[in-house]
Amino acid sequence: MKVTDKDVSYVADLANLELTEAERGRMQTDLNSILGYIDMLNELDTSNVEPLTQISAIYAPSGAEAKSGSEQFAYALRPDVVQPSLSREDVLRNAPETDGILFKVPKVIEK
Secondary structure: OOOOHHHHHHHHHHOOOOOOHHHHHHHHHHHHHHHHHHHHHHOOOOOOOOOOOOOOOOOOOOOHHHOOHHHHHHHHOOOOOOOOOOOHHHHHHOOOOEOOOOEOOOOOOOO
């Protein structure tokens, strides 16, 4: 599937971007290039490739590298613990504008 100028204009409009003719042309070329690489990747046989949970143990605590498989990443899991949080009144007290129940925010989308 090739990306057309119409597709680029549509996505730019959705993102509220104003692109020049040159920028639209570059975007179309870049998106078609990305889709070309995805097509190349889809041609690869990955039937014997096991799914990865994480590709690097660089962030694991020391000693985790000695474990195998998903055991080396057990440090990343923790039990859910219910803890007290701020009350609504405390949160709203710091808000620039509120109606007493919810935050009031300025409208940011105009069309």
